[in-house]
Amino acid sequence: MTTDVVIVGAGGMGREMYGVIRLLNDLAADGPRWRVLGFVDDYPGGSTVELVHRLGVPFLGPTRWLADQPATTRVALGVGQPDLRRETAGTIARYGLPAATVVHPAAEIGPDCVVQEGLFAAGGARVTTNVVIGRHVHLNQNCTVGHDAVLGDFVSVNPLAAVSGYCRLADGVMVGAGAVVLPTLTVGRAATVGAGACVTKDVPAGVVVTGVPARPHRTGSAPRPVASDRGSSAGPGRAR
Ligand SMILES: CC(C)(COP(=O)(O)OP(=O)(O)OC[C@H]1O[C@@H](n2cnc3c(N)ncnc32)[C@H](O)[C@@H]1OP(=O)(O)O)[C@@H](O)C(=O)NCCC(=O)NCCS
Known part of the structure; x- marks a missing residue:
């Protein structure tokens, strides 16, 4: 069975996650496990969107894109920093979508x-x-x-x-x-x-x-965030 998934966070961690999902699909004997709809990110840094497009995957926009998704769509939280990952999970909780493992x-x-x-x-x-x-x-x-x-x-x-x-x-x-x-x-x-x-x-x-x-x-203190790993959780004015 193929399940739709959106990767939340288009930085380095999100794109690494995409690589694993793609590998899992390539190895699946009975058809792809995941259909990657694309990436969402509220504050994509510098070349993030370009890097996503280079993977041949759509950049869908901010996390509110998830609002129209059916409850069967899963979210993969591709945010490396633990505190930002928690924050991002809180931001998207309102959409009630289950998480991908x-x-x-x-x-x-x-x-x-x-x-x-x-x-x-x-x-x-x-x-x-x-x-x-x-x-x-x-x-x-x-x-x-x-x-x-x-x-x-x-x-x-x-x-x-x-x-x-x-x-x-x-x-x-x-x-x-x-x-x-x-x-x-x-x-x-x-x-x-x-x-x-x-x-x-x-x-x-x-x-x-x-x-x-x-x-x-x-x-x-927390470790200095890596710009490409801020994912969807970095608000305006926050360090990137
Ligand atoms: C420890 C850590 C959280 C400190 O972050 P920070 O406060 O932003 O540290 P800075 O880069 O400002 O460095 C401050 C000082 O600590 C030293 N330092 C930084 N990380 C260090 C570490 N892991 N061990 C020993 N010393 C370290 C720096 O050399 C610097 O020393 P100096 O003042 O004499 O020049 C961070 O460096 C770290 O190790 N994070 C782990 C990240 C990781 O695992 N990344 C892999 C991702 S795949």
């Missing part, structure tokens, strides 16, 4: 894991056993999530990061590229683990940690 064929999600709606797992992402994954979690290329871990809503685990067994990542946590979170540790709500860090102690909510061993970097 997009798992690359070379990603592994253990059979006894619990996965909520909106998971995006890129190629090489590996989730082992008895892991609980919240809503709209992004697992990027070649990251690992060990046994019995719990990931809250809107968590991002970036490429090559390793989240160990029994870890707990609260809602909105970002684990940066190549970082390690040692077993049983808790990373608090909306905290950020910097790229390459090794977390050896629990991280309080909202704190940014970096280094080996990880230490507070800049309390309460």
Whole structure:
């Protein structure tokens, strides 16, 4: 069965998601799994629209385009930053469209894991056993999530990061590229683990940690947004 999907956020993450959806379609033996209607984005940056058109996919306009969609159309949240992804989910909630779950064929999600709606797992992402994954979690290329871990809503685990067994990542946590979170540790709500860090102690909510061993970097600050990853959530006057 083919399901209509709209990718929300035309930046880098949205376009990466499109690549996985296209691959899933190419590999499906019984016809395409998804029909990509196009991308929506309230504040597309610089060359974003051109990059979407280069993929041969329509840019449909702002997120209010979703208002006329039937309840069967799914949305794939292609916004990389956890806080912006949450904000975008709030913006489009009024349209009541279900979220797409997009798992690359070379990603592994253990059979006894619990996965909520909106998971995006890129190629090489590996989730082992008895892991609980919240809503709209992004697992990027070649990251690992060990046994019995719990990931809250809107968590991002970036490429090559390793989240160990029994870890707990609260809602909105970002684990940066190549970082390690040692077993049983808790990373608090909306905290950020910097790229390459090794977390050896629990991280309080909202704190940014970096280094080996990880230490507070800049309390309460969020990572600087990447313009192409703002997706649909950047309002006028906000940093891009
Ligand atoms: C830790 C992080 C959140 C800090 O962001 P920031 O506050 O905007 O940091 P800045 O770029 O302004 O750098 C501030 C200082 O911290 C240092 N720094 C930045 N990131 C660092 C990291 N991961 N580890 C160690 N030091 C880091 C910078 O070198 C700079 O040092 P300086 O003042 O001596 O020059 C961010 O750099 C990071 O690591 N994000 C992860 C992003 C990621 O995984 N991206 C992959 C996407 S696929």
